[in-house]
Amino acid sequence: MADTTETPTGEALEQKLSELLEVERFEPPEEFRERALLKDPSVYEEAERDWKGWWSRQAKELLDWFEEPTEVLDDSDPPFYKWFADGKINASYNALDRHVDAGKGDKVAFHWRGEEGEERDVTYADLLRDVQRFANALKDLGVQKGDVVGIYVPMIPEVVVAMLACARIGAPHNVVFGGFSATSVRERMEFSEAKALVTVDGARRKGKTAPIKQQVDEHMGDLATLEHIIVIQSTGAGCDMQDGRDVWYHEIVEQAEDECPPEPLDAEHPLYILYTSGSTAKPKGILHTTGGYLTGVAATHKYVFDLKPDEDVYWCAADVGWVTGHSYIVYGPLLNGATSVMWEGAPDYPSRDVWWDIVEHFKVNILYCAPTAIRAFMKWGADLPAKHDLSSLRLLGTVGEPINPKAWLWYHLVIGGSRCPVVDTWWQTETGAIMITPLPGITTTKPGSATKPFPGTTADVVDEEGKPIERGQGLLVIRRPWPSMLRTLYKEEDRFIETYFDKFGRDTYFVGDAARKDEDGYFWIIGRVDDVVNVSGHRLSTAEVESAIVSHRKVAESAVIGQSDEDTGQSICAFVTLEGSEDEGDETIEAEIRDRVADRIGKFARPKRIIWAGDLPKTRSGKIMRRLLRDIAEGRELGDVTTLRDPAVMEQLEGKVKELQEQES
Numbered sequence: 001m002a003d004t005t006e007t008p009t010g011e012a013l014e015q016k017l018s019e020l021l022e023v024e025r026f027e028p029p030e031e032f033r034e035r036a037l038l039k040d041p042s043v044y045e046e047a048e049r050d051w052k053g054w055w056s057r058q059a060k061e062l063l064d065w066f067e068e069p070t071e072v073l074d075d076s077d078p079p080f081y082k083w084f085a086d087g088k089i090n091a092s093y094n095a096l097d098r099h100v101d102a103g104k105g106d107k108v109a110f111h112w113r114g115e116e117g118e119e120r121d122v123t124y125a126d127l128l129r130d131v132q133r134f135a136n137a138l139k140d141l142g143v144q145k146g147d148v149v150g151i152y153v154p155m156i157p158e159v160v161v162a163m164l165a166c167a168r169i170g171a172p173h174n175v176v177f178g179g180f181s182a183t184s185v186r187e188r189m190e191f192s193e194a195k196a197l198v199t200v201d202g203a204r205r206k207g208k209t210a211p212i213k214q215q216v217d218e219h220m221g222d223l224a225t226l227e228h229i230i231v232i233q234s235t236g237a238g239c240d241m242q243d244g245r246d247v248w249y250h251e252i253v254e255q256a257e258d259e260c261p262p263e264p265l266d267a268e269h270p271l272y273i274l275y276t277s278g279s280t281a282k283p284k285g286i287l288h289t290t291g292g293y294l295t296g297v298a299a300t301h302k303y304v305f306d307l308k309p310d311e312d313v314y315w316c317a318a319d320v321g322w323v324t325g326h327s328y329i330v331y332g333p334l335l336n337g338a339t340s341v342m343w344e345g346a347p348d349y350p351s352r353d354v355w356w357d358i359v360e361h362f363k364v365n366i367l368y369c370a371p372t373a374i375r376a377f378m379k380w381g382a383d384l385p386a387k388h389d390l391s392s393l394r395l396l397g398t399v400g401e402p403i404n405p406k407a408w409l410w411y412h413l414v415i416g417g418s419r420c421p422v423v424d425t426w427w428q429t430e431t432g433a434i435m436i437t438p439l440p441g442i443t444t445t446k447p448g449s450a451t452k453p454f455p456g457t458t459a460d461v462v463d464e465e466g467k468p469i470e471r472g473q474g475l476l477v478i479r480r481p482w483p484s485m486l487r488t489l490y491k492e493e494d495r496f497i498e499t500y501f502d503k504f505g506r507d508t509y510f511v512g513d514a515a516r517k518d519e520d521g522y523f524w525i526i527g528r529v530d531d532v533v534n535v536s537g538h539r540l541s542t543a544e545v546e547s548a549i550v551s552h553r554k555v556a557e558s559a560v561i562g563q564s565d566e567d568t569g570q571s572i573c574a575f576v577t578l579e580g581s582e583d584e585g586d587e588t589i590e591a592e593i594r595d596r597v598a599d600r601i602g603k604f605a606r607p608k609r610i611i612w613a614g615d616l617p618k619t620r621s622g623k624i625m626r627r628l629l630r631d632i633a634e635g636r637e638l639g640d641v642t643t644l645r646d647p648a649v650m651e652q653l654e655g656k657v658k659e660l661q662e663q664e665s
């Protein structure tokens with residue numbers, strides 16, 4: 001039966017939330033603290049005293065090495081750091097074999113639930129069997145150590161099998177989030193020179209089936225390096241198969257040998273490439289290697305989530321296609337021998353309380369999700385979670401974007417029944433693992449702050465010259481190398497240095513976020529300082545969206561900005577100038593532009609607002625001043641416009657934005 005005794009709804013909830021907004025600090029609940037893995041704050045000093053030694057201990061305690069490393073960090077050529085370089089290790093062995101060897105083969109790795117409510121329990125032994133067979137099948141197709149394998153698969157257990165099979169033979173995987181379009185997949189396969197791509201016949205999306213393989217075929221064209229497309233029969237949607245290139249997953253797996261010994265790999269062997277958005281239209285291939293990455297994710301997953309693998313059911317509600325899924329659905333939980341939930345679908349299908357049904361059904365203890373989801377749940381009302389027994393929950397986490405204090409408090413109160421610590425975790429695709437976070441049994445939390453760097457990790461806020469700012473706003477940097485840091489941008493070494501290590505020197509990682517530190521040294525992340533937008537925790541480059549928009553034949557020019565959005569954190573606002581004398585576009589062009597973006601990038605990148613601009617604010621040298629566009633969109637007082645070639649442009653645009661806002665309200 002639902003336990004509704006504790007959590008207020010309706011007006012009582014609003015009242016309680018406004019009271020809580022006055023509370024600045026939340027101590028770890030006593031009951032939680034008593035049983036926490038880490039409860040002694042001296043862990044911070046201990047890690048600081050000998051940070052290399054501390055990381056080295058994590059590597060040895062949490063992972064099994066074929067050859068233990070004797071060297072911790074090679075920092076002779078910054079920013080090209082090497083961690084545990086003379087060690088030999090395999091990610092798939094650490095995720096599977098050693099647990100099975102320890103007698104835990106029957107333990108559930110994933111309680112999977114599909115969109116229509118069907119369930120599948122996948123044990124560690126199941127995964128090991130399937131991973132070995134698929135690894136052999138990949139080898140049979142000619143995939144070798146070092147070859148890149150693309151993976152474009154929705155949230156079904158086979159996506160984990162595919163990733164770990166690659167890791168087993170040392171073939172770096174390149175996973176593309178299922179929400180990206182097939183054009184994006186092609187681009188990422190081309191940049192990484194992938195030899196094979198694993199995909200599905202179709203994917204289920206809220207009761208409909210998307211013909212994934214057909215879309216891939218339409219956009220893949222002829223890629224010289226791509227020798228095979230391996231198709232998982234997921235929905236039975238059916239698809240064409242190209243002779244000589246395409247093979248069915250189930251057929252090659254059936255023909256493959258059972259046993260595939262894990263390849264002993266150098267610690268610095270590439271584990272995966274994951275493309276993410278930067279300041280330019282071309283996505284960046286973040287490269288993670290094996291030993292350091294595994295150390296970072298295993299340690300953070302264990303301590304930030306206070307994981308007790310023999311008791312807990314853990315659920316990270318992200319998608320495997322993003323770094324959160326890589327680190328905290330696949331590698332972290334499996335390394336630590338956890339039992340996780342894997343949910344195929346959206347938070348509102350088949351109903352808006354499906355998450356709470358899942359929590360109740362699987363008795364989830366630890367939930368990790370994005371603030372955007374929490375804001376949506378707030379909007380849908382506390383009555384929905386109140387229909388379910390959420391008393392199994394003992395810890396809540398968030399990731400991906402700043403969380404506003406009201407959403408934090410709602411999560412704490414309505415979902416966590418005031419008994420669960422909330423860990424707001426800050427990190428990036430580049431950092432590989434959580435960097436700034438509370439430790440749930442130790443840290444006093446403040447709603448909206450990610451609090452302090454994880455033990456052994458440093459962060460700082462600096463001014464434009466790189467001078468530390470003790471209080472107030474500046475740029476976030478990381479001073480020291482950390483094991484799970486990106487090693488380079490795949491095939492773009494110069495861009496790697498330029499993007500992250502030019503601004504403040506080779507020994508200081510430039511994050512790209514603005515942040516401030518408060519009187520207790522707590523970090524408050526403000527948002528990006530570059531042309532990267534965060535829509536529902538999804539990272540997008542404004543240049544990428546602009547380039548999709550200008551590919552429409554009637555568009556002359558476009559400037560895209562991120563605008564604050566109550567629901568999605570930020571949303572895409574596109575200023576568009578049409579070719580010729582046409583000042584304003586009509587609904588048809590508007591729809592075509594949105595389709596363009598969906599086709600080039602993915603539906604989640606479609607502009608929420610399109611504003612027709614006769615001209616864009618430009619400096620005399622022709623540079624678009626996006627800062628002014630952001631000011632108008634946010635309704636802020638305009639900054640200095642005297643450097644504009646034609647200051648009258650601003651008045652015109654301001655008028656249009658106001659008109660649009662009036663229409664919307």
Ligand code: PRX
Nearest residue numbers: 399400401402424425426427428429525539
């Ligand atoms: O701006 C920060 C924001 O997300 C960016 C990283 O995006 P991505 O590489 O896609 O990784 C997202 C998941 C780890 C950061 O530069 N961000 C991430 N977590 C937080 C956050 N902003 C505020 N608070 C967070 N907890």
